[in-house]
Amino acid sequence: MLSRSALGLYWIGRYLERAQHSCRLIADQLETMKDRPVDEIDKSWRRLYGGLRRVPAGGELSSNLGDEGFMLVDAFTLTDDLTFDAGNPDSIRGCLANARENARQVRNVVDEDLWACLNLAFFDLRDLGITDIWRDRPGDFYRRTEDAVRTFFGIAGSNMYRDDGWHFLQLGRFVERAQLISALLEAQLAVYPAGGPTANQAVDQAADPDWLSLLRICAAREAYGRLHSLHYDPAAVVDFLVADPLLSRSIRYALGQVGQALDAVSAGRPLIAEAGRRAGRLAAAIDYDWPNRDPADEEAIRATLRGIGESCRRLHDDIDAAYFSYGPEDGEVGEDGP
């Protein structure tokens, strides 16, 4: 497949994953704001912004905890920033616009149904602003938008020929997911130290909403409940989201998908690209080293998460060098094939 086409599909995967993640984060934040005290809402915003590695317009989150009215105005502004703000390329609208633009440029390799789905999703929110969605059940907007992304991947899964195009779409999606989840976990531990008062809580206590909501954001609450009953032990939650190979939003699962996609696109090539080696090493580190961590040494765990996050970001550079932006002189002349 033409490198530029593959690159387009890769970015469609990344942008849509990012859009979906933001939808889930904001939908959860809107839930939090319904019934939680102001200081908790404030912390939750910090996790959200930290997890997206974003600094709100104006430099930092305000901490005007005494003023509930101000808090609401703040929520309006922050939600706008994350959803529609033209200055934020990673806003949900920005992500959909970018995904669509990438699709437009490589439309000859994007299935008709996929294009129609993405194009409609974009037109549905292109002309909206925060005031249009804020007054009446704003959560609906995020569910609807997430549904559009899910529909896209559903169509992709059912329609796409499993050639390089499919694998690069998957690659983008799961590279992005590994980065997003590792950043979210780092932010979680920064805002809610696991060794704090909620650790080792008794089963009969009300579930700690901060850890519960983390699971909810990652669509992991039900699976966690089946495995660990309803005891939201921070260490167990982090472990679940980092290392469970069966959880679709765990880092380990995402790396597994990245590895599979890289194997598929490198098939028949003499060398496994650096990207494949890096993904393999990371997965192995999670499988073999992560279980040996000292759950009490939170600093070490945070350092490990930082390392994972950094490696996930490097994956992108490796993929780019191997498949997309190699120089004319570096390119080996390939066999005739699809």
Next chain:
Amino acid sequence: MTEADSGAPPPEEGHLFAGYETDPVFYDEMFDTGGSPWDHCRELWAALGETPPDALATMQERAERSFLHEGITFSVYGEEGAQERIIPIDIVPRIVAAEHWDFLERGLRQRLEALNLFLADIYGPGRAIADGVSPADLVRGCPQLRDAMQGVDVPHGAYVSVCGTDLVRTHDGFLVLEDNLRVPSGVSYMLANRAAVKTSLRDAFRRHRVRGIEHYGRLLRRTLAELSPHGGPDPTIVLMTPGVYNSAFYEHMFLAREMGVELVQGADLVARDGFVYMRTTGGLRRVDVIYRRIDDDFLDPLTFRPDSVLGTPGLFDAYRLGNVTIANAPGTGVADDKSVYAYVPDIIRYFLNEEPLLANVETRLCRDPDGLEYTLDNLDKLVVKEVGGSGGYGMLVGPHATAAERADFAEKIRAAPENYISQPTLDLSRAPCLTEDGAAPRHVDLRPFVLRGKETRMVPGAFCRVALTPGSLVVNSSQGGGGKDLWVLSG
């Protein structure tokens, strides 16, 4: 309609054609001068009359919405940067009778054959100029002449492998308005309009036995494959686009998909050791045929415009060595120059020893003193065009211009007469279009596409353009024109 005594009952109030007025000056594509539908249009006329006008309006809206949703758009420049727009469709098809089409097709094949021979001669022995068929200084001074093409061996002599000729119809028959021999576009709208109209008017479509055009992509691919430099089976064909900001990008994408070939930009191609490769996820892969939709100037900065960032350095050398085919060949623009156009009938006689089947529009070159004088004296009656212009830019429609606009234009002509030609304002035929007040006549032209590889091929269809503004003669998409489906009937 003015007269209803020649077969058709007078339409009732509220009927789609109730307010339709034919004008004896203009050939009408649906009605004869007596106001009765032509025999070959009768089924459609009846079907349209039986369909409530608001149902037709709904069909039209639905078609245009589907264009937007499917991204069947082109980009317009100006106003606020580039905007994605659809080409509005008029849902009422234009019908061409079988015998009219047969004549048209023969005429188009003849014309393209002669133009390809003319190009081979210009970039080869130069007999035609030596024999005075067209003035030497006209050809040698043409900005579209590409010296680099001298002596290049072009497979099957197919300099122009995709031609999109603009034709109009008057009471005198079809006239060629211009030959588009460089990178003609519009074929995707021909196919999109067909898809939309076929769905909306399926009964009439079936009854009329309309000939299919959907195999255009297949014909194009076959044509391009025949141009492969090594002649082996299954050559690697790519479509080269300037990118997403080009106004015809949708079409580039569409054709690449129809043909099942990669859509490449200059940066995707690498010229190395006299061959051209594309950069794939599996390394560099050799390319045999490039269907380029990018102008000559931007193909290769080493040979043509050095400041171009759209092209591929070294591409032309690989072409000259015969290791890759570029279609259409560089330099074909010399044969569709609006001054050279005036000589095409002579070119046909010279190379084919036949009378041209399709007539030219009477054309005066302002580079000739007589032509200049006539043009300036009759600006209010003439259409004046820039010789290198296209897309309806840089032209004056005398009768529709104000005195001040004409005076301004006269200045431009005097400053550089060789840049202009003039033609009489044509009585372009009209076809019924859907308006808020029922059907109304609008001026139309048509652009059929002729393909030339080892042999010449055509689909029986054309992109029919329509000037949606009442009375307007400008049908260009960039100037507010729309499209219509064109039905060529089986014999």
